[in-house]
Amino acid sequence: MANTLFDKIWDAHEVALLPGGTSLLHVDRHLMHELTGVEAIRTLERRRAAIRNPGLTFATLDHVTSTRPGRRAGDEPWSTAMVDALRRQAADKGIRLFDIDDGRQGIVHVIGPELGLTLPGLSIVCADSHTCTHGAFGALAWGIGSSELVHVLATQTIRQTRPRTMRVNFAGAAGLGLTAKDMILHLIGLLGASAGTGYAVEYAGPAIAALDMEARMTLCNLSIELGAKIGMIAPDETTLRYVQGREFAPTGAALEQAMAYWRSLPSDAGAVFDMEVEVDISQVKPQVTWGTSPEQVVAVDGVVPDPGAQADPQQRSNLASALAYMQLRPGQRMDQIRIDRVFIGSCTNSRISDLQAAAAVLKGRHVAAGVTAWVVPGSSQVKRQAEREGLHQVFLDAGFEWREPGCSMCVGANGDMVAPGQRCVSTSNRNFVGRQGPGAMTHLASPAVAAASAVMGRIACPEMMGGPA
Numbered sequence: 001m002a003n004t005l006f007d008k009i010w011d012a013h014e015v016a017l018l019p020g021g022t023s024l025l026h027v028d029r030h031l032m033h034e035l036t037g038v039e040a041i042r043t044l045e046r047r048r049a050a051i052r053n054p055g056l057t058f059a060t061l062d063h064v065t066s067t068r069p070g071r072r073a074g075d076e077p078w079s080t081a082m083v084d085a086l087r088r089q090a091a092d093k094g095i096r097l098f099d100i101d102d103g104r105q106g107i108v109h110v111i112g113p114e115l116g117l118t119l120p121g122l123s124i125v126c127a128d129s130h131t132c133t134h135g136a137f138g139a140l141a142w143g144i145g146s147s148e149l150v151h152v153l154a155t156q157t158i159r160q161t162r163p164r165t166m167r168v169n170f171a172g173a174a175g176l177g178l179t180a181k182d183m184i185l186h187l188i189g190l191l192g193a194s195a196g197t198g199y200a201v202e203y204a205g206p207a208i209a210a211l212d213m214e215a216r217m218t219l220c221n222l223s224i225e226l227g228a229k230i231g232m233i234a235p236d237e238t239t240l241r242y243v244q245g246r247e248f249a250p251t252g253a254a255l256e257q258a259m260a261y262w263r264s265l266p267s268d269a270g271a272v273f274d275m276e277v278e279v280d281i282s283q284v285k286p287q288v289t290w291g292t293s294p295e296q297v298v299a300v301d302g303v304v305p306d307p308g309a310q311a312d313p314q315q316r317s318n319l320a321s322a323l324a325y326m327q328l329r330p331g332q333r334m335d336q337i338r339i340d341r342v343f344i345g346s347c348t349n350s351r352i353s354d355l356q357a358a359a360a361v362l363k364g365r366h367v368a369a370g371v372t373a374w375v376v377p378g379s380s381q382v383k384r385q386a387e388r389e390g391l392h393q394v395f396l397d398a399g400f401e402w403r404e405p406g407c408s409m410c411v412g413a414n415g416d417m418v419a420p421g422q423r424c425v426s427t428s429n430r431n432f433v434g435r436q437g438p439g440a441m442t443h444l445a446s447p448a449v450a451a452a453s454a455v456m457g458r459i460a461c462p463e464m465m466g467g468p469a
């Protein structure tokens with residue numbers, strides 16, 4: 001029988017089919033961060049339960065951790081206490097923690113792939129919705145809730161209802177400046193932010209095969225913003241090349257065996273999906289969000305839409321309230337919107353290729369007067385590589401702040417926030433009301449668009465900056 005990538009991995013992990021039709025799945029990798037991890041371990045302790053397999057849990061510090069140069073834990077007593085709690089718990093339970101001074105610390109979804117913890121065919125969970133990022137490797141990876149997290153720690157399994165399957169075929173060649181971020185924002189704009197609810201999505205087609213691993217991670221990262229807990233891409237030679245030689249990846253005979261298995265994972269010809277979608281990207285231009293949901297997105301050279309043009313009253317009122325929060329008017333040109341902040345970072349776009357793309361735009365240029373711009377590398381490894389390549393100097397010369405790795409202004413959980421009423425172009429994945437701080441207005445875009453916007457002081461793509469610096 002012809003099977004999908006999703007079905008193959010799901011079936012390989014099903015320990016039992018439970019009454020009511022849910023599956024009990026084995027968890028190969030459990031990733032943890034301080035914001036959801038600390039409380040789960042406390043719950044486990046209150047229940048006097050042991051951790052079933054601490055060797056399969058890997059923890060990092062990212063959400064509430066300071067990104068200030070010279071940081072040691074959090075910026076506040078409460079966040080420092082949380083960081084210290086995870087340190088104690090990890091030592092106590094035998095969980096590997098990538099601490100600040102370890103050299104491997106970073107955002108959980110950046111370090112998993114980087115360290116070779118994320119591999120094709122594995123089941124990977126983390127109490128964090130952007131765990132879908134790891135699907136870029138052809139892994140079955142999804143975000144779980146707090147009570148599920150306790151269950152995973154105690155049993156190394158999880159109960160899960162089998163989702164339906166959707167395949168999105170990306171066709172056409174990417175035009176000038178088009179990135180994976182633009183492709184996925186365009187898709188979310190097309191289908192809506194809940195189109196993927198209840199589905200495991202596979203991204204396929206020539207435009208996906210052409211992406212490198214970091215771009216694939218960016219794309220899969222926003223699956224949850226399409227409503228899908230799982231978003232995946234079949235492993236191919238690009239995947240296998242990326243994985244080999246990483247710290248936790250198999251070697252020798254185990255690698256040979258693994259590679260043979262990985263090569264068997266792609267969806268078979270004739271595999272049937274519950275839903276198939278075709279997207280042609282040849283005419284798609286760099287995207288930027290105007291509203292308070294990732295689906296509220298247009299081309300950078302586009303205009304703010306008119307709620308009045310919406311037939312559906314509910315949609316009309318959603319658009320109108322998004323416009324009111326974002327302090328925008330229908331018909332306003334996106335490239336005329338002035339900005340106060342730029343944030344280059346987050347598990348969406350903080351890898352080395354993202355920083356290279358931004359630095360290429362910024363080289364020899366300077367941030368516009370009145371704009372505060374930050375780069376927060378996704379991991380210590382990314383930061384070190386950027387420094388070896390001299391990218392940090394490009395950012396500093398351009399007037400950016402060069403910070404330590406963490407989630408930072410993506411969610412502001414550590415106190416890195418956009419001030420009320422300020423407008424920020426951000427390479428992250430959520431533009432919800434208050435996401436970057438109370439009253440903060442967020443425009444999601446690619447690193448190149450964020451960098452160009454910093455230079456212009458308004459939303460812009462690199463082509464709008466004029467001649468060479």
Ligand SMILES: CC(C)[C@H](C(=O)O)[C@@H](O)C(=O)O
Nearest residue numbers: 035036063127128129130411
């Ligand atoms: C804090 C965490 C649970 C949350 C998530 O689940 O995604 C965060 O990472 C986010 O991006 O909003």
Ligand code: SF4
Nearest residue numbers: 130346347407410411
């Ligand atoms: S960088 Fe942002 S989206 Fe990613 S895990 Fe951290 S808070 Fe969540």
